[in-house]
Amino acid sequence: MPFAQASFNLAQLLSVEAVSKVVLGSAVITTVINVTWFGISNAIQAIIRATRRALIPHRVVLGQVSQEKFNTTLKAISRFYCLLVRYGTDSYIEKLASDEERHEGRLRLKLIPVDVEFDNGNVFFVLNLPVHKRLGTQFKCFVVVSSLDEVQNVVEILQACAHVSDVKQSDSQYKNRIYFLLDQFAVVDSIDNIKNNFVYAQ
Numbered sequence: 179m180p181f182a183q184a185s186f187n188l189a190q191l192l193s194v195e196a197v198s199k200v201v202l203g204s205a206v207i208t209t210v211i212n213v214t215w216f217g218i219s220n221a222i223q224a225i226i227r228a229t230r231r232a233l234i235p236h237r238v239v240l241g242q243v244s245q246e247k248f249n250t251t252l253k254a255i256s257r258f259y260c261l262l263v264r265y266g267t268d269s270y271i272e273k274l275a276s277d278e279e280r281h282e283g284r285l286r287l288k289l290i291p292v293d294v295e296f297d298n299g300n301v302f303f304v305l306n307l308p309v310h311k312r313l314g315t316q317f318k319c320f321v322v323v324s325s326l327d328e329v330q331n332v333v334e335i336l337q338a339c340a341h342v343s344d345v346k347q348s349d350s351q352y353k354n355r356i357y358f359l360l361d362q363f364a365v366v367d368s369i370d371n372i373k374n375n376f377v378y379a380q
Contacts, residue, residue: 238303241339254328258292266313320357
């Protein structure tokens with residue numbers, strides 16, 4: 179009788195161990211499948227979102243200036259940038275957007291370098307801007323001044339450009355930045371009452 183009970187206990191133990199292995203194995207397989215599916219889903223979603231944006235080049239006239247003044251101005255400027263604020267307007271994202279649009283319209287604050295050209299007395303911006311096909315793109319351009327002593331001089335030069343407006347030194351810690359609007363594009367207000375340029379959906 180003790181031998182029969184021992185055999186039963188051993189069989190029961192083996193059974194429990196086997197079941198545990200099966201359960202553990204199933205849990206590992208399930209985790210691997212879930213992680214793989216999560217990765218694939220995210221990759222597909224990222225591709226779909228990327229197809230909703232198109233990189234569109236814009237050649238924007240800032241204004242007329244002499245070659246000498248252009249060269250002098252460039253000495254005081256480290257670089258021109260475009261700040262991609264977000265896709266869509268603040269009011270649309272806040273009040274009307276779907277969950278997916280809110281995700282795509284989240285704050286970006288991505289810096290895009292801008293090339294500047296001089297041609298026949300005109301200064302041009304060459305801006306390659308990602309434009310959302312449904313939401314449009316909100317942005318603002320600025321210059322980085324090489325020295326704070328040159329800020330006022332560059333502000334005055336930008337204010338003199340025919341197609342530039344709302345020229346302001348940054349209120350942030352980046353005091354060497356001077357922001358401005360381009361009249362080739364629409365102007366929208368952010369929730370912080372900051373005016374930004376806007377390219378409508380293509």
